[in-house]
Amino acid sequence: MPDEKKRLAIICLHGSLDVAFATFVLATAGAAMEMETAVYFAFYGLEVLKKGKINKLKVSPLANPAMPVKIPNVVAMLPGMTAAATAMMKSWMKKSRVATLGELLDMARELGVKLIACQMSMEVMGIKKEDLIDGVEIGGAATFLEFASHNAITLTF
Amino acid sequence: MSEFTPDVTLDNSGLACPMPIIKTKKAIDGMQVGQVLKMIATDPGSLPDVQAWVSKTGHELLKHETEGNRFIFYIRKAK
Numbered sequence: 001m002p003d004e005k006k007r008l009a010i011i012c013l014h015g016s017l018d019v020a021f022a023t024f025v026l027a028t029a030g031a032a033m034e035m036e037t038a039v040y041f042a043f044y045g046l047e048v049l050k051k052g053k054i055n056k057l058k059v060s061p062l063a064n065p066a067m068p069v070k071i072p073n074v075v076a077m078l079p080g081m082t083a084a085a086t087a088m089m090k091s092w093m094k095k096s097r098v099a100t101l102g103e104l105l106d107m108a109r110e111l112g113v114k115l116i117a118c119q120m121s122m123e124v125m126g127i128k129k130e131d132l133i134d135g136v137e138i139g140g141a142a143t144f145l146e147f148a149s150h151n152a153i154t155l156t157f
Numbered sequence: 158m159s160e161f162t163p164d165v166t167l168d169n170s171g172l173a174c175p176m177p178i179i180k181t182k183k184a185i186d187g188m189q190v191g192q193v194l195k196m197i198a199t200d201p202g203s204l205p206d207v208q209a210w211v212s213k214t215g216h217e218l219l220k221h222e223t224e225g226n227r228f229i230f231y232i233r234k235a236k
Binding site for chain 1: 171172173174175176178179181182209210213214
């Protein structure tokens, strides 16, 4: 098929704010560039698709040497530090007028980005379909690979 | 004054990547072929991004200009 539409196939394996953010920036930009876009969420990435979670994802300062404010691990491990680092990150993002994750998720759905939850990961992690937001497809490795096998760029987060 | 009369104007001032591109795509989707969109952005990455976007989508970047910290694009819907 010479005119087959370019696709963007993304795998998201992590449920943290920064990783989900990168995932949705690329997914929405891909859809805006008229690429047929799908994101496959597996393992911790499923956290992103849980009802009511999208704006509650966190960033950990522990073992994270690239935080703009340097936090030694011995401090980062203390209770409350993940919440503090997340609040800091969100305030920087707000100052830069970057869209929130919730806005990016809404945009992704509006632009027709396909969101696929890994069935096997759901099984392993005890996550049920009703725990996930509406409109999520459930599929396995073959579902993702079949999508990606047609003229796709693949990104993994 | 520009030689292109925009049919639609979209102000994305203050918005960061990837929002200017997403809003541009949505605005273009709602327009007729041949119409011109005037898009204003302040995101410093918007110039290469708009150029990449038109190259990928096939719409035509008629002109772009810079006014202070504002980038102004005239894009014609091609299809």
